[in-house]
Amino acid sequence: MARNTKNDKNTDIDANPATQTINGAEMVVRAIVDQGIDTVFGYPGGAVLPIYDALFKQNQLRHILVRHEQAATHAAEGYARSTGKVAAVIVTSGPGATNAVTGLTDALMDSIPMVCITGQVPSHLIGSDAFQEADTTGITRSCTKYNYLVRDVNKLGRIMHDAFHIARSGRPGPVVVDVPKNILNQPGIYQGKTSFERTSYNPQRTGDERQIAKAIELMANAKRPVFYVGGGVINAGVMACEALTAFVRMTGFPITNTLMGLGSFPGSDPQFLKMLGMHGSLEANMAMHDCDVMICIGARFDDRVTGKLDGFSPKSKKIHVDIDASSINKTVHVDVSIIGDAGVVVKQLIAAWKAKNPKLDKKAIADWWKQIDGWRAKKSFSYGSSKTVIKPQYALERLQAALKKQDFFITTDVGQHQMWAAQYLSFDRPNRWMTSGGLGTMGYGMPCAVGVQIAHPDKPVVCVTGEASILMNIQELSTIKQYRLPVKVLILNNRYMGMVRQWQEMFHGNRYSESYMDALPDFVKLAEAHGIKGLRASKVSEVDSVIKEMLAHKGPVIVDMMVDQNENVYPMIPAGAAHNEIVLSPAGRNDGKLDKNQI
Amino acid sequence: MVDIVYDIPEGKVTEARHTLAVLVDNEFGVLARVIGLFSGRGYNIESLTVAEVEHDKNLSRITIVTSGSEMVIEQIKRLLERMVPVHKVNDLTVEGAHVERELALVKVKGTGRTRVETLKVSEAFHARTVYAAAESFIFEVTGTSEEVDEFIDCMRPLGLVETVRSGVVAIARDKKKETL
Numbered sequence: 001m002a003r004n005t006k007n008d009k010n011t012d013i014d015a016n017p018a019t020q021t022i023n024g025a026e027m028v029v030r031a032i033v034d035q036g037i038d039t040v041f042g043y044p045g046g047a048v049l050p051i052y053d054a055l056f057k058q059n060q061l062r063h064i065l066v067r068h069e070q071a072a073t074h075a076a077e078g079y080a081r082s083t084g085k086v087a088a089v090i091v092t093s094g095p096g097a098t099n100a101v102t103g104l105t106d107a108l109m110d111s112i113p114m115v116c117i118t119g120q121v122p123s124h125l126i127g128s129d130a131f132q133e134a135d136t137t138g139i140t141r142s143c144t145k146y147n148y149l150v151r152d153v154n155k156l157g158r159i160m161h162d163a164f165h166i167a168r169s170g171r172p173g174p175v176v177v178d179v180p181k182n183i184l185n186q187p188g189i190y191q192g193k194t195s196f197e198r199t200s201y202n203p204q205r206t207g208d209e210r211q212i213a214k215a216i217e218l219m220a221n222a223k224r225p226v227f228y229v230g231g232g233v234i235n236a237g238v239m240a241c242e243a244l245t246a247f248v249r250m251t252g253f254p255i256t257n258t259l260m261g262l263g264s265f266p267g268s269d270p271q272f273l274k275m276l277g278m279h280g281s282l283e284a285n286m287a288m289h290d291c292d293v294m295i296c297i298g299a300r301f302d303d304r305v306t307g308k309l310d311g312f313s314p315k316s317k318k319i320h321v322d323i324d325a326s327s328i329n330k331t332v333h334v335d336v337s338i339i340g341d342a343g344v345v346v347k348q349l350i351a352a353w354k355a356k357n358p359k360l361d362k363k364a365i366a367d368w369w370k371q372i373d374g375w376r377a378k379k380s381f382s383y384g385s386s387k388t389v390i391k392p393q394y395a396l397e398r399l400q401a402a403l404k405k406q407d408f409f410i411t412t413d414v415g416q417h418q419m420w421a422a423q424y425l426s427f428d429r430p431n432r433w434m435t436s437g438g439l440g441t442m443g444y445g446m447p448c449a450v451g452v453q454i455a456h457p458d459k460p461v462v463c464v465t466g467e468a469s470i471l472m473n474i475q476e477l478s479t480i481k482q483y484r485l486p487v488k489v490l491i492l493n494n495r496y497m498g499m500v501r502q503w504q505e506m507f508h509g510n511r512y513s514e515s516y517m518d519a520l521p522d523f524v525k526l527a528e529a530h531g532i533k534g535l536r537a538s539k540v541s542e543v544d545s546v547i548k549e550m551l552a553h554k555g556p557v558i559v560d561m562m563v564d565q566n567e568n569v570y571p572m573i574p575a576g577a578a579h580n581e582i583v584l585s586p587a588g589r590n591d592g593k594l595d596k597n598q599i
Numbered sequence: 600m601v602d603i604v605y606d607i608p609e610g611k612v613t614e615a616r617h618t619l620a621v622l623v624d625n626e627f628g629v630l631a632r633v634i635g636l637f638s639g640r641g642y643n644i645e646s647l648t649v650a651e652v653e654h655d656k657n658l659s660r661i662t663i664v665t666s667g668s669e670m671v672i673e674q675i676k677r678l679l680e681r682m683v684p685v686h687k688v689n690d691l692t693v694e695g696a697h698v699e700r701e702l703a704l705v706k707v708k709g710t711g712r713t714r715v716e717t718l719k720v721s722e723a724f725h726a727r728t729v730y731a732a733a734e735s736f737i738f739e740v741t742g743t744s745e746e747v748d749e750f751i752d753c754m755r756p757l758g759l760v761e762t763v764r765s766g767v768v769a770i771a772r773d774k775k776k777e778t779l
Binding site for chain 1: 623624627628631632635639670673674677678680681683684685686
């Protein structure tokens, strides 16, 4: 790299016995490299200057300079989610750390492995309200899986490696390592990558065989089974997803995915019922409601999935596989609980299934499929098409058609466009769909796409977003420009915070309080101001050509897609309602009308 | 009006009091983590005590008295267990017979005949007189929380000034050890 003009052999951190004396900043860089990670996202500042100096003197770890620390954490999430690796972030003390809090919380909610190094004021100034001081370990205690304040440079190496282990293992999550500046400057003995020694932390990976046997027994006698699979399987790795796919096909049972689980099972497979939950398909939600055996793997019965708990799948026996024991029986009582890694447990289930070679009630299961096909026939994702105005669903259908044969990656922001993307795009492989599920962070999409594109420079990466969300981290256009990242940003522009508007229309008497996006920038000119290609589609006839041009362009593109302002996301299970109270699109073929009393 | 976004009707719940013994690494911030779990999720803490119990292994034991529905208590236990510095969580309330004790220091003032009465009551409760002056006493009393309550109630009309209580410590009666 051109910038490494001062590369000094003596300070190069390459030459390495297992332990050696280097300073704290070099240890941080060295530990990240030793973890097999080649990219770090960050933003410099006073307290982390020694780390940036160490970065300057080496060339094994690439640093991506974002424009705001929140974006560093979301980019890291994109990197982690699309590669399955732990992502690393460096931010400075005080505002650097507080800006990272949203991304840390997002990663905690969605179980994304991340290590975030935060600078801290020198040890002797901690607690003195020093310049750019914040109680980072205090602030991040509840939004990390674990955090450290480093007090001894000789422990920094071990802490770094432990942090990566904790972030990656068990239920993954973010870990903060807060390092005072004097420790970054201080020489000490670097403890290289060794085994994790803390006996208090030892996540269980293998499921209890007796529970496995009970689960297989339930499945073997099921008449109306359904798999309910979430992001835990994606976190367990590609092999886990392959094992799951094999298992689901072996049983012939229907399967639905959560928002986080999309891609864990091929979206094009006939056994797939699409996404479930508040804006999930009729077939998925009705199957969940009417099933007699539910096999939940790596999902956590989120309130957007279950709806009213009293009315949630009332007739079923439930099997729950999760690596986090605290996710089991948290809101929904289950009959068989299996604690373990989704990949390991699915393989155990396969072995037990094969050993038992169950005689399924073929007649009952065929009837069940017939019922499901009836729900499918209602085409719950249908919408009223238009020749005069671009329907957002249509734009996404066309995007899906244009991307179909490629290995593409999608990130989204939060709101209507996110739900439509989940409904209309289809994923045949894991790690291709990045969305803020648990926290629902607007501003997630574009920085996340930066991280994904960094990890997959030659693959198409599309950020599907809305005009409100994109503005929350719009400064990242500059990052995209700097690294010439060919990210495609598709803005479904309806001049409203669409989901807020939808709820105001449905539940607040059309009082559109503060949800109209006034004074929007001209996104095409905004792109051009960054030296990025900007395109606009205003007519239905322009949709295909603009999408084609966007995907064909070698560099980054911003597309301002002017869509219907009044479109709502359907189907919809109002919160507090049960799955069978799902409301279908009034524009579609069904009779579903929104009944206020029902909500 | 029902909040459409978040109001999910709750079923009827019966709350029960549980005493938990939590074995943790005696490290910086561990107590804040445990307390943060309770405060962040709105769980009750009736009493919480912590002290190092095995110096060479750097282990502390936290005794927490909490109350909640069965599901909440299960959540609390699982959430404690998943914390990195937590070795073990024992629910003494469900795991069999156990002994619970609390210590209180009770300051009582008085002169003349009430002093005699005060001392008689303290003897009845097997309280120790740890300080005595011309017009006041400090008693040390140990017992279950209820016994300590009773002692304090008895002292109130006799000239109770102030009280300090340690919170509950508890241990299982079974001969096996709960530590590692």
